[in-house]
Amino acid sequence: MSDPNDLKSLLDEVWRHLIRGVADSRSPARYPTFITVSPDNKPEARTVVLRGASRSSGDLEVHTDIATSKVAALQYAPTAAFHIWIPRADLQIRLTASVKILTGIDVEPQWDRIPVGSRVSYGTLPEPGTPIPDVYAYEKLGDRARFAVLKCSLLEMDLVHLGTRHRRAAFVCYDDWAGTWLAP
Ligand SMILES: Cc1cc2nc3c(=O)[nH]c(=O)nc-3n(C[C@H](O)[C@H](O)[C@H](O)COP(=O)(O)O)c2cc1C
Structure with a gap:
């Protein structure tokens, strides 16, 4: 980290982690926890793969099956939250986003870029979360109609860096990510 007192360099570091997460399966940012609120108002958290990160448009991308509870x-x-802990950087990243569910032609x-062998992640029968009579009583078919992209437009970031003296910062999209330090 270049300047520990510079908000912008902290924001730059976060985006480096996110972009690396998309490209590098060994990066901790590859596997965020993705949190939603269920129709009966319960928090639901699960691991996902970070499939896209664009600083210029301020969004992240997750791929899923439309039959899952998260959809x-x-x-x-x-709306959703992401939680990522980067151990080597001693950095906690928490993000909130508004989410669009894209399917079909969009x-x-x-879909075309997903290797054929990986398409089976979208289209499990019976649908994900259905009770089954024994452990492997399901099929993974790979169904294009079940494939969804969750386009997550970032709204807020809350960052905690553990150091000799901890640092915490918040960034919001509404002021173009200017950022402010917070008491940790
Ligand atoms: C390492 C790992 C990566 C995962 N990646 C995804 C993913 O990118 N998209 C997804 O829908 N589920 C992914 N899952 C499965 C989810 O964690 C979850 O079990 C599944 O999507 C059903 O979640 P839901 O019923 O809460 O929607 C992943 C699981 C693990 C362990």
């Missing part, structure tokens, strides 16, 4: 949750409340470019 029902996002149809009910189209996600053709992403």
Whole structure:
């Protein structure tokens, strides 16, 4: 980290982690915890793979199956949180986002780029979360119609850096990510 007192350099560092997470399967930012609120108002957290990160448009991308609970949750409340802990940087990243669920023709470019063997992640039968009579009583078919891209437009960031003296900062999209230090 170049200047520990510079908000912008902290924001730059966060984006470096996010962009690396998309490209590098060994990066901790590759596997954020993605949190939604269910239609019965319960928090739901699960691991996902970070598939896209664009600083210029301020968004992150997650791929999923439309039959999962997270999609029902996002149809009910189209906001989500991400949580990422980067051990080597001693950095906690918490993000909130408004989420659009894209399917069909809008996600053709992403579907076309998924290796055929990986497409089976989208289209499990019976649907994900359904009770089954024994452990492997399901099929993974790879169904294009079940594939969704969650386009997550970032709203807020809350960052905690553990150091000799801890640092915490908040950034919001509304002031163009100017940022402010917070008491940790
Ligand atoms: C390492 C790892 C990566 C995962 N990546 C994804 C993902 O990118 N998209 C996804 O929908 N589920 C992913 N899952 C599965 C989810 O964690 C979860 O079990 C599944 O999506 C059902 O979640 P839901 O019922 O809360 O929607 C991943 C699980 C693990 C362990």
